[in-house]
Amino acid sequence: MVRVEDRVGVGSGRRSRRCPNKEYAPRLQTVDVFTRRNFHFHTHFATGPAHLSRPGLHEKMLSLYLILAAFVGLLQAKSSTGDSVLVILDNKLNQSDYSLFFGGLEGVCEQEFVSFA
């Protein structure tokens, strides 16, 4: 889920020499990127004059980079301890009776079975 929230600060900026009637407030943009794996970016930056409602190109590109980075993080998501799995299986249960479930795991991670004697 990507939530982009724009907030424009008012009244705290400086005034330009060319346009003294316009107030150059810092444009504050907060970008939060949440994914299922708690992959979390949080950044905010102040750029551009307040009276320009459309975000600049570099702001758009930064948002795009953040979204791309989140997807790359999802694709290459691994546990901090690796991607191996230990399956502790009851010896009364037949491993072949769970082949669909274990087959789904095989493409994702390395498995190792331990059954009780």
Added chain:
Amino acid sequence: MNRSLFRLPNFPPQNKGTVLPSVRRETAPPQSRSMTHQTLTTLSSLHRIQKARPSFARILGLTDLDTSDFASDITPQSLVSLLDKGTNLLLALSQKQNLVNSLANEFSLILPPPQTPLVSHVPSRDEPATVIPITPQPNTLVDSDLAPVWFSGIPAALGNNPLLFPILRAPAESFASDATADSGADSVLEAVDRGGEGLWAGSSLSLVTGFQTRNGARATWVGGVELFSDDFAKKNTLR
């Protein structure tokens, strides 16, 4: 291939002769000397366990065993240590009382008494009342287009713990009971007359429950190991 849950670091072997001063070794009685050596050995083992790294990223415990049937290194303490080191666990609960069920209580899962499976007579079907088709309710972990699944096992009520999150809820018309036949319905009706006291029923029960530890590891509790079986995966659902 059997491998330990932990990968212990290789410390240099202890020189037992230099651990104790020779004077004290001569004067101390043999019993106290052996106790001191035992204490040092225990401390060394504890230090090694603290420095140990998990051998696996995830551990799936698909068992329906009594506590005595588990391997010696699979204990609640070792499983909690693995969680503490960032290993994810997926543990299947049993209708018997075993160490996995006891450990679930420590994670604020409130389990029904042993031999009390989830029962549902709705919808009408050929399967036993304990084999229940469940349409998953979509949430942040379950997609809305997921097909119904078959479940057989025990439910769990969730304690007031913010780290718990239900993944698969029980159907609203299901309840936990040790009697699946109509002859045992009196106890269920009595519980209903008492205002539901002692009755484990409804969609507030959770069949698959997650727990996220403060360091980001996850423990997932599944009410029955049959959920993963090929029979249930291939069985026609009543969508």
